[in-house]
Amino acid sequence: MLKAKNTALVLIDVQQKLFEHIHDQQRLLASLVRVVKGAQLLELPIIWCEQMPEKLGPTIEPLAECLGDDEPITKTTFCCCGARKFEQALLHSGAKSILLAGIETHVCVYQTAACLADDAYDVQVLADCTSSRTAENHEIGLGRIQTSGATLTSVEMAMLELLQDAASPLFKDMLRLIKSP
Numbered sequence: 001m002l003k004a005k006n007t008a009l010v011l012i013d014v015q016q017k018l019f020e021h022i023h024d025q026q027r028l029l030a031s032l033v034r035v036v037k038g039a040q041l042l043e044l045p046i047i048w049c050e051q052m053p054e055k056l057g058p059t060i061e062p063l064a065e066c067l068g069d070d071e072p073i074t075k076t077t078f079c080c081c082g083a084r085k086f087e088q089a090l091l092h093s094g095a096k097s098i099l100l101a102g103i104e105t106h107v108c109v110y111q112t113a114a115c116l117a118d119d120a121y122d123v124q125v126l127a128d129c130t131s132s133r134t135a136e137n138h139e140i141g142l143g144r145i146q147t148s149g150a151t152l153t154s155v156e157m158a159m160l161e162l163l164q165d166a167a168s169p170l171f172k173d174m175l176r177l178i179k180s181p
Contacts, residue, residue: 002124002161008045008095009035009069012080012102012109015050015088016057022103023130023138027116029062030181031128031155035101037065037177038159041170047068049080051108072117079111079121097122099158100150109146116151124153 039046050072075083098121102109109130116123130134132138156178163174
């Protein structure tokens with residue numbers, strides 16, 4: 001089970017030039033905004049990566065706005081674990097469980113999930129917060145993620161698992177957030 005005290009959210013490569021070609025963009029964007037706001041409500045560390053932003057552009061504006069003044073970690077490797085600053089941020093967060101979100105499911109999300117699972121992290125990929133250029137590659141990526149030792153979850157499932165109790169003072173805000181369109 002996820003625990004807020006040792007879980008971090010990792011956002012992978014939700015950048016303009018990639019996002020333009022992603023399958024089911026509007027659903028993905030709504031889910032990403034929802035999970036970022038939920039993580040912020042729960043005060044989870046958020047680690048945010050961009051793949052070669054000089055070529056693929058910055059993180060899409062609606063998501064970057066939610067992230068505020070945080071700075072993304074720039075990488076060239078498909079797997080986030082190949083970036084030294086990512087490894088440092090992950091260690092600094094103290095997280096043992098990782099929620100993964102981003103694009104593309106079958107490349108950077110899959111490779112990061114597999115690497116983190118190999119490193120003994122509890123990796124949960126937010127299936128509704130990932131996508132690829134094609135629905136087929138998204139589905140293949142989700143399948144490979146599951147065989148890599150990571151598990152699949154959803155925004156609603158993860159946020160309520162992290163919250164743990166309907167008596168929490170955060171419950172009403174979280175419920176409004178996960179039910180928002």
